[in-house]
Amino acid sequence: MSPAGQEHVREERPGAVPKAPLRRSSFLFRLTRLLGFSEHRCPVCGTPVEDDGAGGSGPEAGMLAHGLCPACARALGPYVGGRCRACGLPLPWPAAGQPLLCGDCLASPPPWQGLALYGQYHGPLRQLILRFKHGGKPALAFLLAGMLADAASCLPLPDAVLGIPQHEDHLRRRGYNQAHELAVALGLLLSLPVRPGLLRRPADSPHQTGLTAAQRQRNAAGSFQAADVRGLHLWLVDDIITTGSTLRAACAELRRAGAARVDVLALARTPRP
Numbered sequence: 001m002s003p004a005g006q007e008h009v010r011e012e013r014p015g016a017v018p019k020a021p022l023r024r025s026s027f028l029f030r031l032t033r034l035l036g037f038s039e040h041r042c043p044v045c046g047t048p049v050e051d052d053g054a055g056g057s058g059p060e061a062g063m064l065a066h067g068l069c070p071a072c073a074r075a076l077g078p079y080v081g082g083r084c085r086a087c088g089l090p091l092p093w094p095a096a097g098q099p100l101l102c103g104d105c106l107a108s109p110p111p112w113q114g115l116a117l118y119g120q121y122h123g124p125l126r127q128l129i130l131r132f133k134h135g136g137k138p139a140l141a142f143l144l145a146g147m148l149a150d151a152a153s154c155l156p157l158p159d160a161v162l163g164i165p166q167h168e169d170h171l172r173r174r175g176y177n178q179a180h181e182l183a184v185a186l187g188l189l190l191s192l193p194v195r196p197g198l199l200r201r202p203a204d205s206p207h208q209t210g211l212t213a214a215q216r217q218r219n220a221a222g223s224f225q226a227a228d229v230r231g232l233h234l235w236l237v238d239d240i241i242t243t244g245s246t247l248r249a250a251c252a253e254l255r256r257a258g259a260a261r262v263d264v265l266a267l268a269r270t271p272r273p
């Protein structure tokens with residue numbers, strides 16, 4: 001990972017004391033070696049990979065450690081441009097001394113304390129997320145969770161991790177909740193408790209596609225029910241941040257139910273709709 005982690009959005013409120021840095025993961029690579037396979041193949045394109053990436057450099061070095069081939073590692077390197085420190089929206093770099101916050105977050109700060117975001121939702125990262133989400137490839141969860149763990153390496157470790165819950169009818173259609181699968185893989189990688197039961201989504205709300213940000217916010221508000229989470233520090237995982245309204249609603253409910261701190265982890269942020 002280079003240079004010194006400035007690729008990721010790793011925001012903390014002043015006064016937050018980081019715990020031990022998260023250990024790096026190269027789960028797929030280690031697993032195939034452990035099982036004695038003579039040949040490791042890139043989990044994205046299937047090309048045989050000889051090197052474990054130990055000698056890699058540049059933004060893609062972390063991805064080589066995940067067992068990707070050099071071409072996919074380059075294509076899937078973390079986002080290095082400017083973006084809103086609260087919601088991850090891509091922004092032009094500000095003049096020195098100016099806060100890197102978008103207009104929405106300046107007007108209405110999100111209810112989470114920390115954000116870990118890997119990249120922008122386009123190109124190979126988008127393809128990979130779509131394969132994971134719609135292509136019935138839950139095994140990709142470990143590769144993607146490794147990317148989340150890298151992005152979150154400067155956040156303090158939480159008491160528990162959970163994915164944004166889905167409505168039951170969505171779950172029946174798709175077969176699995178991609179946010180939950182990511183949370184489970186992340187929990188395994190970092191030895192964190194996974195507690196999906198802390199947040200429920202009992203009532204269905206109209207589908208979000210085609211709605212304005214304000215309409216999404218209204219739909220999402222009130223659609224979550226948190227258990228007693230008093231005093232807990234939680235990591236809330238989603239695959240993509242679109243407007244952030246669902247995450248805002250879920251996080252606000254967890255804070256209302258007493259969570260001491262909620263950090264949001266996501267793989268990618270879409271551009272402003």
Ligand SMILES: [Zn+2]
Binds near residue numbers: 043044068069072
């Ligand atoms: Zn590849």
Ligand SMILES: [Zn+2]
Binds near residue numbers: 085101105
């Ligand atoms: Zn923002």
